[in-house]
Amino acid sequence: MKRRGGIGRTCAESLALAALSASCAGAPSIFSSAGSAAHRIGVLGWILTSIAIAVTVIVAAVLLGALVRSRAGQGEEVQRARGGVRWIVIGGVIAPAVILVAAFLFSVLTQSALADSPLRTMPTVQVIGHRWWWEVRYPDAPGQPVVSANELHVVAGRRVRLELTSADVIHSFWVPRLAGKTDLIPGQHNTMWMEADRPGTFWGECAEYCGVQHAHMNLVVVAETPEQHDAWLAAQNAVANAPTDSVAKRGQIVFERAACASCHTVRGSKAQGRIGPDLTHLESRRTIAAGTFPNTRGNLAGWIANAQTLKPGSGMPTIALPAADSRALLAYLETLR
Template identity: 45%
Template structure:
């Protein structure tokens, strides 16, 4: 469980959401290494500051009582010792930093491989598999099994982004034309918030990502559900929503497997309703929020690439009902 004072800070910073983030509450193997490194640097810095203050006070006290030549000689010895100690300390911290960050780029033979691409301002996740028909796309929310290494292959589609889920791992940049990767293992179930950690434009602060760590059995069930095509409409309202999706401009940008919508410019919507948030963490996954997002995407998230599609009130209700039903 999170430490109470960290939880309080996390709730304040995330608007009383349970999906908070803190590098000081590690829940993955790599995050634990980095947490240890953080405290090593912090404690070392505190000890050095205390030592400097002590030597300064001692020097001022003795200088007033010793001959000038003796005071200068002792000052020279102190400076030489400080230089030697600085070299040793910096070398030790450099080695500790290297050892702590090595797991970020380590490879594991049984790792779950997810290719993550950063866009302005959302995330596309591709779950890869040796069988082509078992791979699938999702967006802004990834599920991983507890106890199994996960290798995130990172790429940027437009500008520089940075992948960071503080509770699970360190940061790794996503640079156009250059592929990076990061490997980590979640050690217990939970929902951890990640974000882009490199300024990437107007909505940089609203480019969030959820990582859901769950037991292997639950992950397998989720994966099987994601591989399947979109569920058919359950009533006439949802059927009208599907018709509108295919007839309007939505189908030119989005894919819903099992329908004629096959666009690739925006997120895959096949199982949109199963995600917890809309627009990369901007809105909760509710029918009202969905209608607000469709009606005025620029009002919710200015500068994003989703255009406003003219819809009547009845059409908006039908389309939002259908999209929320895609679980």
């Protein structure tokens, strides 16, 4: 559903976004895992939290006991009677060593379960971090390479390998309900695997401070059935159809003249820019500007006219266009399904 007019985020839209991130099935917390990798991390989280709580409670109880006894003036006798040195060796050396070794072992076991195994054949998705959006590529897709942004489609119940790198600074890929964090580092390819155990949408974000718009660098993972995924890939695979409607045709000319084409690619057209997100299937995406706004007509119009007010410092300049051009441009963008 598209709405006309309105710049920026209205109250209803903030709610819509909140609903999207929440309907991204529950709070994005490691304790509500929805995939095997995240599940292991959740278990490790509970183990470490339980150990920490137990240690705190025991230490507090012993301390309290000592205080009560020293108040009663029996401190020294008790210490002598019970063997103070033994307490120190057990409580101060052996117990911490056992606890730390156990915590270390649990962590190592989890880490090795999460390690990417080159033996398994998994479909690969490449994720490239940009200040402040995510480029997503599907090199295994049949035919043309599929390129999208800020939305990652996977098959529910199937592992996918992520190949992570960055075009500028260090970012960190994190979808709390599906997997742990992995850094995206310029000049390096980190890999990880991820799996959603059921269809649904899952909210993700950049987990490494990467500049002023770090908080507006979100993404949505869409887990779907194999049939839905194939249909989605086939649709993304297609190049954009040339617009037939006269207003949209004019919009395409505006797009190519107003510098949009120097930064954005629309496959199947002259626009081959590589600075910003691929817009070939812009309309198929749920959000714009990396999860910052729901993808509505009003927000698209507002974004183009006010990008620097809405996401200051972002790589997208504010572009003022005459009203008629702006309408035509929107009509064109709406053909990019």
